[in-house]
Structures are given as C-alpha cells and as structure tokens.
Amino acid sequence: MRNIHFISGLPRSGSTLLAGLLRQNTRFHAGMSGPVGGLFNTLQGEMSGRNEYSVFISDAQRRRILGGLFDDYYGPEFTAGVLFDTNRLWCSKLRILKELFPEAKVIACVRHMPWIIDSIEQLVRRNTFQPSSIFNYQPGGTVYSRSEGLANGDGMVGFAYNALKEAYYGEDTANLMLLQYETLVSDPAGALKAVYDFIGEPAFAHDFDNVSYNADEFDLRAGTPGLHTVRRKIEVRERRSVLPPDVFRRFENDAFWRDSALNLRGVRVI
Incomplete structure (x- = not known):
C-alpha cells in the first residue's frame, strides 16, 4: 500500500528544491509540477453538467475515476512507497483531496512575495533571446506589465496565491502545512524534520551539500532555461533585487x- 502526499503553494518558492531533497x-x-493536476481538472470538467452524458455518472463513479487517475499514472514503474505529486492547483482542491485521500498531507511552499516576482523577472532577463x-x-x-500579468x-x-489563501483560511486545513522558502534554505535540516514529522515518516539523513535535480529539457522547451534549476x-544567497522599488513595495505586505x-x-507554518 503506497502513501500519497501533495506539494503545492507558490511558484519559485522551493517546491523543486524540496522534491530534490x-x-x-x-x-x-x-x-x-507534473501532468496529474491538469488531468484531474479535465476529468472533473468532463464529468460535470457541461457533458450531456454526465447524467450517467454517479458521484461514486466520479470518486473512483478521480482516485484511479493516481493509481494509473503512478503505475508499477513507480516503485517508491511514498509518492509526492506537485502542482500549484492542489491548494484549491483540499476538500476533494480529503475525500479521496483522507491521510494525505499537502505541503504548500511559500516565499516573501516580492522575491517571487523578482525571481521570475531575473529568469526573463537572463534568457534575453x-x-x-x-x-x-x-x-x-x-x-x-510582466508583474501585473503574474499577479492577476x-x-x-496570482492563481497560486489565491488558491493558497483559500486553503489557509478554509475548513480543511488539518492536513495542510506551509513551508517557507526562507526556512528551507537557512535551516534545511529543521525544515525536513518538520516535513517528516508532518507526514509521519521516519527520519532520513539528507545531504544538503549535494542536491540533484535536472529538468533542462523541459525548461528549454518552455523558453525558460533555469526554471527548475536547483543549486x-x-x-542563503544575499543579492539586490532586480525589481524597481515601486514594484517591490507593491508586493511587500502580501505574506499573510x-x-x-x-x-x-x-x-503549521515552518
């Protein structure tokens, strides 16, 4: 029997680093982030009233189909006993995830908002061509215009931020934990201990000086080399923001x- 958990939260906030660890x-x-979240959304839509044949689909069938998506995607080629699926939309799905996987935990990665916008802007400038x-x-x-587009x-x-707020202030927070990027990079041992305690798994000796994750082909195809690069x-790496001061200040008070x-x-906020 395999356990499944979810990594969600804000972009550029350490989810790939967490996965690499x-x-x-x-x-x-x-x-x-993988395709399961998009497939999940599509299945929900296709089994809704917009499909004229949805009258033949019961909620029990919807439950089996949506739950079966994970069984089918994470087939026998995935031999791990504990699976983490990553997608920013999972924060908007806490209620249905609770119904499908009552024991599953959702780890939402967060970061001081101006530095998220800054990180994306830095990627854009680095890949000029x-x-x-x-x-x-x-x-x-x-x-x-880029910061406006990101934040709407x-x-x-903007979508990830609103989904995070919905999760944080909603009624299904028992299985939700927020992991701050600032904690992950300044105290990785403490951050990972909190994660293991949260998911109920025995401790493991991680190597914080030798983290590996490679998604170069995906990033290149997305026109954003370095999007999922993990050092x-x-x-902790201190640097000056590339954002104009007014753009930085706009997002400075958003870390609710x-x-x-x-x-x-x-x-739980770690």
Missing part, C-alpha cells in the same frame, strides 16, 4: 502567513 530518500518519489512560456512566448512587455487572478503567481549546495493573528485555524 525528498527524492534522496529511496522510499520516496518526488518531482517538479528566448521568450518564455510564462508569458505565452510574447517578446514584448516591461517589468511592470489567472496569472502564474547543489543549499545556502507571517502574521500569526491571521492564522485562525492553527495551520
């Missing part, structure tokens, strides 16, 4: 998880 444990399978899939391969725009409700950051050694008074349901 977790996969050091041979009992675990973890990776970057390749328009990015993040902006639908459009070569125009400025740092202002359908944007790469081998985990350490840092205010304990707003943590109405006692969500």
Whole structure:
C-alpha cells in the first residue's frame, strides 16, 4: 500500500528544491509540477453538467475515476512507497483531496512575495533571446506589465496565491502545512524534520551539500532555461533585487502567513 502526499503553494518558492531533497530518500518519489493536476481538472470538467452524458455518472463513479487517475499514472514503474505529486492547483482542491485521500498531507511552499516576482523577472532577463512560456512566448512587455500579468487572478503567481489563501483560511486545513522558502534554505535540516514529522515518516539523513535535480529539457522547451534549476549546495544567497522599488513595495505586505493573528485555524507554518 503506497502513501500519497501533495506539494503545492507558490511558484519559485522551493517546491523543486524540496522534491530534490525528498527524492534522496529511496522510499520516496518526488518531482517538479507534473501532468496529474491538469488531468484531474479535465476529468472533473468532463464529468460535470457541461457533458450531456454526465447524467450517467454517479458521484461514486466520479470518486473512483478521480482516485484511479493516481493509481494509473503512478503505475508499477513507480516503485517508491511514498509518492509526492506537485502542482500549484492542489491548494484549491483540499476538500476533494480529503475525500479521496483522507491521510494525505499537502505541503504548500511559500516565499516573501516580492522575491517571487523578482525571481521570475531575473529568469526573463537572463534568457534575453528566448521568450518564455510564462508569458505565452510574447517578446514584448516591461517589468511592470510582466508583474501585473503574474499577479492577476489567472496569472502564474496570482492563481497560486489565491488558491493558497483559500486553503489557509478554509475548513480543511488539518492536513495542510506551509513551508517557507526562507526556512528551507537557512535551516534545511529543521525544515525536513518538520516535513517528516508532518507526514509521519521516519527520519532520513539528507545531504544538503549535494542536491540533484535536472529538468533542462523541459525548461528549454518552455523558453525558460533555469526554471527548475536547483543549486547543489543549499545556502542563503544575499543579492539586490532586480525589481524597481515601486514594484517591490507593491508586493511587500502580501505574506499573510507571517502574521500569526491571521492564522485562525492553527495551520503549521515552518
């Protein structure tokens, strides 16, 4: 019997780094965002009332089909006993995940918001000759239009941020934990201990000086080389933001998880 957990949260907040660490444990399978979330959404849509044949599909069948998606995708070629599926939309699916997998945990990676926008802008500038899939391969725009596009409700950051807030303030937080990027890079041992305690797995000796994850082919095809690059050694790296001061300030107060008074349901924040 395999256990499944979920990695979600904000982009550029350490989910690939976390996966790179977790996969050091041979009992675990973890990776970057994959196709299961999109398939899950599509199946939900196709079994809804917009499909004229949905009258022939019961909720019991919907449950089996959606749960079976994970069994079918993570088939016998995945031999790990503990699976982590990564996708930013999982924060918007806490209720249905609880119904399908009552024991599953959701680890939401978060980061001070200006540095998320900064990290994406830095990628764009670094890859001057390749328009990015993040902006639908459009070569125009400025740092202002890019930050606006990222932050709107359908944007790469805005959707994930709204999904995170929905999860954090919702009624299904018992299996939710927020892992701050700042904690992961400054105290990786403490961060991983918290993760293992949260998912109920025995401790494992991770190598924080030798983390490996390679998605170069995917990143190149997305027109964003370096999107999933993980530095081998985990350490805090100080640098100046590439954002104009007004753009940085716009997002400076968005880290709601840092205010304990707003943590109405006692969500674990590491």
